[in-house]
Amino acid sequence: MKNKGKHQIAFAWTGILGALCFLIAWAAAAAADPSWTLGEDWVSDLGTSDASSAYFKAGCAVAGILIVAFGAGNVAYGRNAGHEVGGAILIAAGLAALAIASPIEGDAHAAAAYCLAILLGAAAASIAAGNWAAGRHATAGVAMVMVIGAAAAVAAHPLVLAEPYVLIVAAAWISIEGVRMILDKGKD
Numbered sequence: 227m228k229n230k231g232k233h234q235i236a237f238a239w240t241g242i243l244g245a246l247c248f249l250i251a252w253a254a255a256a257a258a259d260p261s262w263t264l265g266e267d268w269v270s271d272l273g274t275s276d277a278s279s280a281y282f283k284a285g286c287a288v289a290g291i292l293i294v295a296f297g298a299g300n301v302a303y304g305r306n307a308g309h310e311v312g313g314a315i316l317i318a319a320g321l322a323a324l325a326i327a328s329p330i331e332g333d334a335h336a337a338a339a340y341c342l343a344i345l346l347g348a349a350a351a352s353i354a355a356g357n358w359a360a361g362r363h364a365t366a367g368v369a370m371v372m373v374i375g376a377a378a379a380v381a382a383h384p385l386v387l388a389e390p391y392v393l394i395v396a397a398a399w400i401s402i403e404g405v406r407m408i409l410d411k412g413k414d
Contacts, residue, residue, distance in 0.1 A: 233299075233302075233303070234299065234302075234303040234407060234408075234410075234411050235407070235408050235411055236299075237295060237296060237298065237299020237300075237302065237303065237407065238296075238299060238403075238404040238405070238406075238407035238408045239404065239408075240292045240293075240295040240296045240299065240404075241292070241293065241296030241299070241400045241401065241403060241404035241407070242400070242401050242404035242405070243292055244288075244289045244290075244291075244292030244293045244295075244296060244320075244400065245289070245396075245397035245398070245400040245401045245404075246397075246401070247285055247288045247289045247292060248285055248286065248289035248323075248393075248397060249394075249397050250285065251281050251282055251284060251285015251286065251288075251289070252269060252272065252282065252285065252393070254278075254281040254282075254285070255272035255273075255275075255278035255279075255281040255282035255285070256272060256278070258275075258277045258278040258281055259272060259275045259277040259278035260277075261275070261277075262275065262278065264390055265386065265387045265390065266386065267386070268339075268386055268389060269389055269390060269393060270282075270326060270335065270339055273286065273326065273327070274331070283327045284327070285327075286323050286324070286326050286327035287323075287324060287327035289320075289323055290320045290321065290322075290323030290324035290326075290327060291320065291324070292320070293316055293317075293319055293320035293323060293400070294316075294317050294320030294321065294324075295320075296313075296316055296320070296400065296403075296404065297312075297313045297314065297315070297316030297317035297318075297319070297320060297349075298313065298317060299313065299407065300312055300313025300316060300353065300403075300407075301313035301314055301317070303407065304356060305356060305359075305360040305410070306356050306359050306360060307356070308352050308353060308354070308355040308356020308357070308358075308359055308360075309352075309353055309356035309357075309360075310356075311352045311356075312348075312349045312350075312351075312352035312353035312355075312356060313349075313353075315345050315348050315349040315352060316345075316346075316349045318341075318345050319341075319342055319345035319346050319349060322338050322339075322341045322342035322345055323342055325338035325341075326338050326339060326342065343389075343392055343396075346392075346396045346399075347373055347376065347377070350369045350370075350372065350373050350396075350399050351369075351370070351373055353369065353403060354366040354367075354369035354370050354373070357369065357406070362406065362410075365402060365403070365406050368399075368402060369399055369402070369403075372395045372398065372399050375391075375395060376388075376391065376392045376395045376396070379391045379392060380392065
């Protein structure tokens with residue numbers, strides 16, 4: 227068992243704050259650009275608008291950095307290989323969010339966005355497996371229901387309509403995992 231403590235709680239908070247930061251930036255950017263429409267425009271279009279770009283890109287950058295730290299916390303304080311591998315995948319997802327915040331456009335931007343979605347799903351599945359192995363069946367089940375729900379949204383709807391759902395589910399899952407890390411502090 228790895229040493230648990232105040233650093234684990236700090237890493238857990240980076241996930242919660244990263245998810246919250248992204249959602250706030252998304253809301254601020256959407257409010258700043260009245261031409262943007264949920265379900266008709268890509269969420270990342272907010273990063274190209276003169277009215278909303280600063281809010282969205284700053285939020286993605288800060289969220290990306292915080293998710294990298296959250297992933298590192300899962301690697302450092304994970305109970306098993308599922309948490310550690312999931313943490314490494316979260317580090318990659320945070321880097322993809324940083325790429326989205328950068329000035330890249332076109333196909334490179336789309337590739338970063340798709341990578342972010344795939345990496346978040348893989349991280350959720352890996353950490354859910356780790357939670358199951360650690361006896362945290364409820365959080366494992368919730369994560370898998372979220373992953374399956376997001377995959378169903380992608381399969382059943384045009385991607386531009388499924389994207390907001392997937393992002394909200396990902397933010398909720400990261401927050402739940404942050405709370406789980408806080409509650410697991412010091413437990414065997």
